[in-house]
Amino acid sequence: MNNSQGCENCPVHxxxxxIRMGIAMDRVDYVIALAGNxxxxxxxxxxxxxxxxxxxxxxxxxTVSRAEGGYSYAEKRYKVVDLPGTYSLLSTSTxxxxxxxxxxxxxxxxxxxxxxATRLERNLxxxxxxxxxxxxxxxxxxxxxxxKRNHIEIDLRNLSKELGIPVIPAAxxxxxxxxxxxxxxxxxxxGKYVCKPHRAKxxxxxxxxxxxxxxxxxxxxxxxxxxxNWVALRLLEGDESIIDAIRTGELGTLSPTTxxxxxx
Amino acid sequence: xxxxxLTNKDNEILSLANNLRWDLGVNFHDTVIESIYxxxxxxxxxxxxxxxxxxxxxxxxxxxxxTSRWLGFPIMFLxxxxxxxxxxxxxxxPSGLLADLFIGKLYPxxxxxxxxxxxxxxxxxxxIDGAYLAVAWVVSVMxxxxxxxxxxxxxxxxxxxxxxxxxxxxxxxxxxxxxGKQALTLSMGFGCNAAGVIATRVxxxxxxxxxxIITNNFSLCNGRWPTQILIATIFIGGAVPSYxxxxxxxxxxxxxxxxxxxxxxxxxxxxxxxxxxxxxSAFSLELPPYRPPxxxxxxxxxxxxxxxxxxxxAIVFALPAGILIWVVANVHIHGISIAEHFIDWSNPFAVxxxxxxxxxxxxxxxxxxxxxxxxxxxxxxxxxxxxxxxGAGAGVMFDTxxxxxxxxxLRAGGWTLLTGINLMLFSLLHNPCSxxxxxxxKETHSWKWTLVxxxxxxxxxxxxxxxxxxxxxxxxS
Numbered sequence: 197m198n199n200s201q202g203c204e205n206c207p208v209h210x211x212x213x214x215i216r217m218g219i220a221m222d223r224v225d226y227v228i229a230l231a232g233n234x235x236x237x238x239x240x241x242x243x244x245x246x247x248x249x250x251x252x253x254x255x256x257x258x259t260v261s262r263a264e265g266g267y268s269y270a271e272k273r274y275k276v277v278d279l280p281g282t283y284s285l286l287s288t289s290t291x292x293x294x295x296x297x298x299x300x301x302x303x304x305x306x307x308x309x310x311x312x313a314t315r316l317e318r319n320l321x322x323x324x325x326x327x328x329x330x331x332x333x334x335x336x337x338x339x340x341x342x343x344k345r346n347h348i349e350i351d352l353r354n355l356s357k358e359l360g361i362p363v364i365p366a367a368x369x370x371x372x373x374x375x376x377x378x379x380x381x382x383x384x385x386x387g388k389y390v391c392k393p394h395r396a397k398x399x400x401x402x403x404x405x406x407x408x409x410x411x412x413x414x415x416x417x418x419x420x421x422x423x424x425n426w427v428a429l430r431l432l433e434g435d436e437s438i439i440d441a442i443r444t445g446e447l448g449t450l451s452p453t454t455x456x457x458x459x460x
Numbered sequence: 461x462x463x464x465x466l467t468n469k470d471n472e473i474l475s476l477a478n479n480l481r482w483d484l485g486v487n488f489h490d491t492v493i494e495s496i497y498x499x500x501x502x503x504x505x506x507x508x509x510x511x512x513x514x515x516x517x518x519x520x521x522x523x524x525x526x527t528s529r530w531l532g533f534p535i536m537f538l539x540x541x542x543x544x545x546x547x548x549x550x551x552x553x554p555s556g557l558l559a560d561l562f563i564g565k566l567y568p569x570x571x572x573x574x575x576x577x578x579x580x581x582x583x584x585x586x587x588i589d590g591a592y593l594a595v596a597w598v599v600s601v602m603x604x605x606x607x608x609x610x611x612x613x614x615x616x617x618x619x620x621x622x623x624x625x626x627x628x629x630x631x632x633x634x635x636x637x638x639x640g641k642q643a644l645t646l647s648m649g650f651g652c653n654a655a656g657v658i659a660t661r662v663x664x665x666x667x668x669x670x671x672x673i674i675t676n677n678f679s680l681c682n683g684r685w686p687t688q689i690l691i692a693t694i695f696i697g698g699a700v701p702s703y704x705x706x707x708x709x710x711x712x713x714x715x716x717x718x719x720x721x722x723x724x725x726x727x728x729x730x731x732x733x734x735x736x737x738x739x740x741s742a743f744s745l746e747l748p749p750y751r752p753p754x755x756x757x758x759x760x761x762x763x764x765x766x767x768x769x770x771x772x773x774a775i776v777f778a779l780p781a782g783i784l785i786w787v788v789a790n791v792h793i794h795g796i797s798i799a800e801h802f803i804d805w806s807n808p809f810a811v812x813x814x815x816x817x818x819x820x821x822x823x824x825x826x827x828x829x830x831x832x833x834x835x836x837x838x839x840x841x842x843x844x845x846x847x848x849x850x851g852a853g854a855g856v857m858f859d860t861x862x863x864x865x866x867x868x869x870l871r872a873g874g875w876t877l878l879t880g881i882n883l884m885l886f887s888l889l890h891n892p893c894s895x896x897x898x899x900x901x902k903e904t905h906s907w908k909w910t911l912v913x914x915x916x917x918x919x920x921x922x923x924x925x926x927x928x929x930x931x932x933x934x935x936x937s
Contacts, residue, residue, distance in 0.1 A: 235748045286493075314749070317504035324496045342749065351507040358503045369754060394503075396495045403492075406480040413473050429492065431477040432484065439477075442470055 215268040216247025224266060224275040226385040229302065231295055231326055232310035233319050234281030237338045239263070240368040241310055242278040245378070269378050272385070277304065283318075285325045286435075293437060300329055300423055305385045307333045308377070313343035313350060313365070323359065327393040329426040333361045334380045341367040360392035406432060519749050523624065527747075532628040537714060539621070543612045545710040548689050551604035558600035567593065585790060586783050594782025597835040598774045602686055606767045609685060613651065614762040618753040622647050627747060629721075636725045637732025639668035639741060642675070646724055649679025650717070653892050654899040656681075661903075667738045671728050673900055674913045677892045678724040680717050683774070683830035687887050688713045690834055694867045695880030712884070720888050723920065773895070777829035784825060785836055789843050803844055813922055814882040814929030818844060818873065823886070828894045833887065838866060841873035878932050882925045889921030 246265030366373025649656030
């Protein structure tokens with residue numbers, strides 16, 4: 197076996213199959229959501245994937261509405277949705293609503309969480325919240341170059357084990373880690389990699405019971421909605437936007453086909 | 461409406477949730493979130509190792525200087541002035557080259573060609589004297605400054621300076637009853653007001669967002685920079701010794717930009733004390749780390765995305781405007797062109813404000829794009845003064861290839877230092893361009909606020925020009 201063949205057999209070697217489709221997305225196989233804290237480089241990752249030039253800039257809150265683009269890889273077509281950066285999914289602002297609603301109701305096939313490697317703990321807060329509501333995610337640990345500059349070392353293998361999702365180190369500004377990210381997205385989307393997302397364990401038995409009771413009721417009324425556990429939890433917490441969604445029947449009508457007009 | 465749609469099932473769910481909530485007690489929300497935060501911190505502790513000192517000291521050191529109470533604002537103004545000075549001094553030469561090529565060389569060739577193939581005079585007038593010259597002017601005058609200004613501005617943005625500007629100005633905006641993030645949308649407005657208006661979506665409170673939308677027009681957009689720079693170079697730079705001209709005219713442009721920020725604050729304050737009454741809401745703004753700017757990529761994207769995009773827009777609007785200018789200058793009623801009718805009619809009114817009929821007409825023609833104000837002014841001035849031997853006849857929008865040539869025309873049209881200053885002020889304080897007006901309507905869905913955003917700056921502009929003129933006349937007489 198010669199060297200070039202070795203390269204071609206390597207799963208990472210698929211770069212030439214990557215076709216950036218820009219905004220041409222008539223038929224897509226998978227929908228990918230890009231979520232993360234503000235200013236972690238989501239838009240830069242988005243541009244790298246889609247070949248679009250969504251404006252990037254070094255300040256938080258730059259992406260105000262969703263941007264969409266697409267790419268094709270290994271004969272599958274992906275639609276990428278760049279969400280506004282948020283610190284949490286607790287719905288305290290419009291940005292958080294847009295991001296949360298899309299992850300929850302837009303039912304992306306994979307949620308890519310872009311995290312700042314130099315501020316991992318704070319970024320993990322959002323990561324864990326996202327893992328509460330979705331089963332399929334990839335952590336793109338961005339800004340690894342800055343982490344290196346700050347002498348920060350991250351145990352990637354352990355982190356991936358703890359979170360139960362692939363963890364891809366990247367430096368999106370230098371386009372490093374992108375082939376690996378595309379590969380990981382493909383594996384999660386196609387089901388080759390089965391995520392075992394970290395879930396908060398310390399819920400009390402009482403709370404678990406309350407959630408189960410509510411979920412049963414919700415299932416009767418809104419069949420086919422994913423993450424009902426999370427909807428129930430938010431209801432218990434008195435989340436106004438979820439209560440409204442139930443009151444207006446919006447929760448029942450939300451589906452991947454009707455969603456795109458909602459948050460724009 | 462909502463209650464009538466409420467089915468029993470929905471009600472059941474909500475009341476069940478209510479009951480369960482009572483059972484759980486008030487603290488459970490905190491425990492859920494707490495457990496997530498605990499897990500996050502535990503995972504981070506297990507997986508992150510910090511060896512040696514973080515390099516963040518460097519960021520802190522810079523921040524201590526650029527956001528310091530005493531140095532923050534002077535540094536901001538100096539950086540702005542530096543950017544303008546580089547733009548002013550760098551753009552002149554390539555502008556001249558482009559003008560020489562498009563207008564000095566290509567224009568006569570085109571005219572000759574049209575004459576050779578027997579094109580009727582009105583057609584070659586509309587197409588070559590109108591449309592072609594308008595576009596050629598826009599390209600030669602706008603491309604060089606934009607190709608310098610945008611990359612410089614994008615480098616600052618990429619480096620991480622913009623959030624520091626917002627940080628510095630936050631307390632000012634709060635005192636004005638507006639949202640601190642308005643500093644960011646204001647900065648975006650320096651590029652393009654329509655983009656700035658869209659950027660106000662980062663502001664959650666509708667009241668504060670409206671304030672940010674209405675006042676965004678006080679950020680000088682790139683379509684107005686060339687006007688400011690040219691007029692400052694001619695009239696302000698011309699009024700001081702030549703070795704100071706560059707610095708002083710850059711300073712004048714900074715002065716206008718800062719005045720714009722001042723108006724932004726003052727009008728925000730006025731609005732939040734009157735029709736948009738309310739308290740400023742608090743927000744947190746994270747100061748991102750400084751990142752080494754990616755020079756080549758910044759050059760590339762700012763050239764392609766911003767420069768070419770804006771230039772294209774200017775060309776699209778300059779084409780019909782060029783035709784319109786030619787028509788109003790060449791269609792005669794009672795032996796006088798439409799343009800002259802309007803200028804003669806509006807002159808007495810305009811003079812009170814230290815402007816003239818030419819400027820007013822130019823601003824009406826240039827509503828679609830601020831970029832074409834200066835070419836329109838020049839063309840109309842030639843028409844009105846009946847200068848001969850300059851340009852190529854009535855209604856021909858031309859460039860004189862050099863700033864001296866522009867100056868001759870304007871001075872012949874009766875322009876003085878005062879007219880120049882007033883034009884700069886009026887360029888800052890007038891209606892937004894039609895794209896921005898349309899964007900404001902799309903964002904607010906309200907005719908009322910669209911009209912307020914359109915006419916408020918005009919009224920302010922006329923008031924400011926009026927007082928400037930009257931005070932000037934008092935002092936100099």
